Amino acid sequence: MNDDTQPNDVYVPTGWYTDDELRLLRQTAREVHAAAHKRASFVEVGVFRGRSAMILAQERQDRDLWLIDDCSMEGACQMTWPRGRNIIQVCKPAEEFIFCKPIALLHLDADHTEPVVREHLFKYAPHVVVGGAIVFHDFGGQEYPGVKAAWEYWLNQVASRSRHWQKTAAAGSVQVVRRV
Numbered sequence: 001m002n003d004d005t006q007p008n009d010v011y012v013p014t015g016w017y018t019d020d021e022l023r024l025l026r027q028t029a030r031e032v033h034a035a036a037h038k039r040a041s042f043v044e045v046g047v048f049r050g051r052s053a054m055i056l057a058q059e060r061q062d063r064d065l066w067l068i069d070d071c072s073m074e075g076a077c078q079m080t081w082p083r084g085r086n087i088i089q090v091c092k093p094a095e096e097f098i099f100c101k102p103i104a105l106l107h108l109d110a111d112h113t114e115p116v117v118r119e120h121l122f123k124y125a126p127h128v129v130v131g132g133a134i135v136f137h138d139f140g141g142q143e144y145p146g147v148k149a150a151w152e153y154w155l156n157q158v159a160s161r162s163r164h165w166q167k168t169a170a171a172g173s174v175q176v177v178r179r180v
């Protein structure tokens with residue numbers, strides 16, 4: 001991992017995020033922190049061993065960080081998730097968790113099938129505040145068409161609100177959508 005992504009002496013959990021993707025996640029977290037209401041949380045759906053969660057934990061400042069994973073994937077390990085004040089670990093399917101707080105950054109990287117991503121969007125995306133963002137992993141590729149399809153479905157269902165969302169940056173399979 002490169003120096004500008006992480007200092008050499010920091011343990012980095014294994015996962016699928018590349019250096020370029022982690023860099024974009026970090027940059028987005030910083031931009032969102034500057035733009036979104038200070039009481040709004042960072043939320044990650046799909047933590048696995050905590051690779052991307054580590055970036056969110058470092059960049060959240062004093063915001064709450066919610067880490068949600070049902071540990072259904074072989075190798076998922078809660079022991080290596082970031083810990084700290086206002087980091088809340090939730091071990092259950094994200095679609096079954098009741099979440100009603102404002103969200104500054106929503107990172108969606110769990111089940112990539114269209115019906116489940118739709119459920120996660122309908123449940124969490126309405127809570128994303130102005131200035132906030134949704135970060136998708138595995139967006140737009142042939143391997144996981146469900147992620148992009150679910151996003152497009154959700155945007156169509158809330159067509160009157162679609163003008164409030166803008167695709168901004170992308171790197172690798174990461175797509176950032178900002179609420180404007």
Ligand SMILES: C[S@@+](CC[C@H](N)C(=O)[O-])C[C@H]1O[C@@H](n2cnc3c(N)ncnc32)[C@H](O)[C@@H]1O
Pocket residue numbers: 014015016017045046047048049050051052053068069070071072073076092093094095109110111116
């Ligand atoms: C691709 S991995 C996440 C990778 C992680 N973001 C990283 O940086 O390494 C997907 C994770 O989503 C979890 N998962 C799958 N379906 C889920 C669901 N419905 N609700 C919550 N977590 C789920 C799996 O247990 C797995 O740990």
